[in-house]
Amino acid sequence: MKFNKQVLELDWEAKAASLSDGLKEAVLKKLRKRGLVVAVSGGIDSACVAALAVRALGPDRVFGILLPERDSSGLSSKLGRELCEKLGIQHTLHDIAPVLEAAGCYSQRDAAVRSVFPDFQPDMKWKIVMHGDRLNTDALNVFYVVVQVDGQEQRFRLTPQAYVQIVAATNFKQRVRKMMEYFHADRLNYAASGTPNRLEYDQGFFVKLGDGAADVKPIASLYKTQTYKLARHLGVIDGILNREPTTDTFSLEQSQEDFYFSVHYSQLDLILWAKNHGVTPEEASPEMGLTPQQIQRVFDDIDQKRRTTAYLHAQPLLLEEVSELKPFKIG
Numbered sequence: 001m002k003f004n005k006q007v008l009e010l011d012w013e014a015k016a017a018s019l020s021d022g023l024k025e026a027v028l029k030k031l032r033k034r035g036l037v038v039a040v041s042g043g044i045d046s047a048c049v050a051a052l053a054v055r056a057l058g059p060d061r062v063f064g065i066l067l068p069e070r071d072s073s074g075l076s077s078k079l080g081r082e083l084c085e086k087l088g089i090q091h092t093l094h095d096i097a098p099v100l101e102a103a104g105c106y107s108q109r110d111a112a113v114r115s116v117f118p119d120f121q122p123d124m125k126w127k128i129v130m131h132g133d134r135l136n137t138d139a140l141n142v143f144y145v146v147v148q149v150d151g152q153e154q155r156f157r158l159t160p161q162a163y164v165q166i167v168a169a170t171n172f173k174q175r176v177r178k179m180m181e182y183f184h185a186d187r188l189n190y191a192a193s194g195t196p197n198r199l200e201y202d203q204g205f206f207v208k209l210g211d212g213a214a215d216v217k218p219i220a221s222l223y224k225t226q227t228y229k230l231a232r233h234l235g236v237i238d239g240i241l242n243r244e245p246t247t248d249t250f251s252l253e254q255s256q257e258d259f260y261f262s263v264h265y266s267q268l269d270l271i272l273w274a275k276n277h278g279v280t281p282e283e284a285s286p287e288m289g290l291t292p293q294q295i296q297r298v299f300d301d302i303d304q305k306r307r308t309t310a311y312l313h314a315q316p317l318l319l320e321e322v323s324e325l326k327p328f329k330i331g
Helices: 012-030 044-057 074-087 097-103 105-114 160-188 198-203 224-233 265-276 281-288 292-308
Strands: 036-039 062-066 090-093 126-131 142-149 152-157
Touching: 012 044, 012 224, 036 044, 036 160, 044 062, 044 074, 044 224, 062 074, 062 160, 074 090, 097 105, 097 160, 105 160, 142 160, 198 224, 198 265, 198 292, 224 265, 265 281, 265 292, 281 292
Parallel strands: 036 062, 062 090
Antiparallel strands: 126 142, 142 152
């Protein structure tokens, strides 16, 4: 196929039918569960999965769970609830902040921020950002904490130790959410869904045993742009369709480009498609409006993320083979 900006276009009804048929078979026949639990975040990916699940299984076999915490945007829960109501699915809201407080998520995270900004107070709004322009430089990424002080944003470079402590602490959020998902999945004899799109799944933008844990991941083959279009076809509400992706992890709004991806998903989708289909930077350059060198930098960043996050996809290592279970497959 010749590379152009229409390569991600699909027959959306055909794709909806194919994925819903596959999801129905996966849940009811392979996993032998009664339905599907979806953690509804107020973002596009979980909305698409929830709508797809309703098409596949019917609203009576889909359970939505909203899992806000101290730093979550109130808009996320509002949109999540509106989506569940439109889809006609049973849903519940569970604030996980007390669990995170008890586990040390907030205190460990705040201590790491204070190590680079001693005047930091827990009521200050903040986020972490990546300083690294993948299109225009080959420089290594470094991370900063951005803190809002008296209405002004101040930036402080994170030490490696502070950065990994913040990430380790905030990873509690995804792991606690998944724990709650599996509580309801066990209670209902349902499967637990994963909601990564292809960018997140391919590039390791998930927490192992957190949002990376699931019984089925229905949209892991879809590029982010495709997820938006399928969600629109499935009737997801406008408030979610019109919302830019956000991590919803810190009290200051943080885009996915702030923290992880090298460029906006609308560009990265096409560059990843080009790489996956053997399109060279020189061939992609005219259509993307970028130089071959810029596209090659993104290609290199894709490869680097695949290498460093490969362990997230790996099963636990066994020191000795358990041969009786080697051929085991679900279904």
